[in-house]
Amino acid sequence: MYTQLKKGLSFAFALAMAIMVSGNAYATEKTEKENKKEKVRATTTYFYNGPSSSLNDHVANPSNWNQNQQPGLSCDNPTQIPCSLEVPEDMTLNEYLEELGSPQAIxxxxxxxRN
Structure with a gap:
């Protein structure tokens, strides 16, 4: 009888440990997913509405970028004319353009x- 009780207690202990380990793994996985969500930085999209010629003279000018795209313009065209930029939430458009540094980098x- 003592042997059966000992086996029963050992089984209960092993089962409890397995539940605790799987619970901790789930909690850790959930926390990691929540942390990844927090690390995703929000951005603001700006569209290039400036001239399509002399890009080097115009793309670094913040006044040629707007949060709304001009009617008649569209993206997904095989041109070198910029379409949009995703500016990080902790930066202004001007700061982001300056950080990129050159018209070609922009x-x-x-x-x-853009068409």
């Missing part, structure tokens, strides 16, 4: 060509 960073 064009390279811009998503998809």
């Amino acid at each position: 064009i390279d960073e811009s998503a998809k060509g």
Whole structure:
């Protein structure tokens, strides 16, 4: 009888440990997912509404970028004309353009060509 009780207690202990370990793994996984969500930085999309010629003279000018795209313009065109930029939430458009540094870097960073 003592042997059966000992086996029963050992089984109960092992079962309790397994539940605790799996619970901790779930909690850790959930916390990691929540932390990843917090690390995703929000951005603001700005569209290039400036001239399509002399890009080097115009793409670094913040007044040529707006949060609304002009009617008649569209993205996904095979051109070098910038379409949009995703500016991090902790930066202004002007700061972001300055951080990119050169007109070519701005064009390279811009998503998809504009017509």
